Amino acid sequence: MAAEKARAIVIRTFPFGESSCVVTLFTREYGKLRALAKGAWRPKSGFDAALDLLSICQVLVLRKSTDALDLLTEACLEHRFRVGRSQAAFLGGMDVAELLDTLTADGDPQPELFDVAHATLRTLSAPRPAHDHDASTTELTDGLVRALVAHTELAMLRLVGHAPALVRCAECGGGVEGGSRIAFGMLDGGVLCERCRSGKRAVVSISADCLAALQLLAGTPDAWRSLALPPPIDGEVRAVMNTMLSHLLGRRPRVAPLLQPRSRPGTSRSS
Numbered sequence: 442m443a444a445e446k447a448r449a450i451v452i453r454t455f456p457f458g459e460s461s462c463v464v465t466l467f468t469r470e471y472g473k474l475r476a477l478a479k480g481a482w483r484p485k486s487g488f489d490a491a492l493d494l495l496s497i498c499q500v501l502v503l504r505k506s507t508d509a510l511d512l513l514t515e516a517c518l519e520h521r522f523r524v525g526r527s528q529a530a531f532l533g534g535m536d537v538a539e540l541l542d543t544l545t546a547d548g549d550p551q552p553e554l555f556d557v558a559h560a561t562l563r564t565l566s567a568p569r570p571a572h573d574h575d576a577s578t579t580e581l582t583d584g585l586v587r588a589l590v591a592h593t594e595l596a597m598l599r600l601v602g603h604a605p606a607l608v609r610c611a612e613c614g615g616g617v618e619g620g621s622r623i624a625f626g627m628l629d630g631g632v633l634c635e636r637c638r639s640g641k642r643a644v645v646s647i648s649a650d651c652l653a654a655l656q657l658l659a660g661t662p663d664a665w666r667s668l669a670l671p672p673p674i675d676g677e678v679r680a681v682m683n684t685m686l687s688h689l690l691g692r693r694p695r696v697a698p699l700l701q702p703r704s705r706p707g708t709s710r711s712s
């Protein structure tokens with residue numbers, strides 16, 4: 442059997458025996474797969490740092506046609522996930538990994554989803570600017586990290602067919618009256634007009650500012666870079682994303698809630 446070459450993001454690793462591990466990879470070519478890396482954790486293993494969590498690497502995999510694990514024969518590190526002291530950036534990367542794992546089925550190639558996740562991981566772990574004239578790398582504040590993560594989550598949801606309706610009513614497709622607060626149906630997948638909201642379960646009321654931020658993050662690729670959300674809106678966007686993901690996954694995600702900014706005394710967070 443010939444080994445297949447793929448570009449992969451390491452989204453989970455699990456020890457196996459004394460020195461081997463089972464890795465879950467999200468590959469551009471084959472989607473999600475689980476493979477055994479024999480001797481990966483031996484001191485002089487050929488895998489080196491390529492199998493660290495959130496590493497991006499080139500791999501050679503022997504695909505098994507049965508339920509057996511694939512066999513990883515080679516992994517060559519392309520990019521290592523390094524975020525320094527930024528806990529927000531670390532959690533952002535872990536959130537991307539969890540969503541790649543939970544939103545996809547094994548062996549279902551989704552190259553666009555790979556590209557979105559890949560771009561975000563590279564941005565989160567971009568090196569700090571070494572030269573002043575290097576304008577391509579800017580310091581990521583925690584607020585910017587949260588905006589990038591929400592943008593990424595919305596892009597991932599769109600690619601797996603779960604984009605929330607943010608402009609027109611999720612139920613009837615009609616216009617949604619622009620008041621200061623708008624009904625958002627978690628089970629209906631988006632905003633609801635006055636007529637459709639009555640009698641619905643799991644409807645939350647979100648602020649017009651929060652909806653505007655979500656529209657921008659979902660619709661404009663680089664909008665997150667210049668988004669400076671006031672703390673209450675920043676927190677509300679995160680809370681809405683967390684609730685949305687919980688409803689979609691059927692359980693509370695492990696990482697996303699940890700991205701919730703701590704509300705400061707004196708600021709109230711709407712729910």
Ligand SMILES: [Zn+2]
Binds near residue numbers: 610611614615634638
């Ligand atoms: Zn409606």
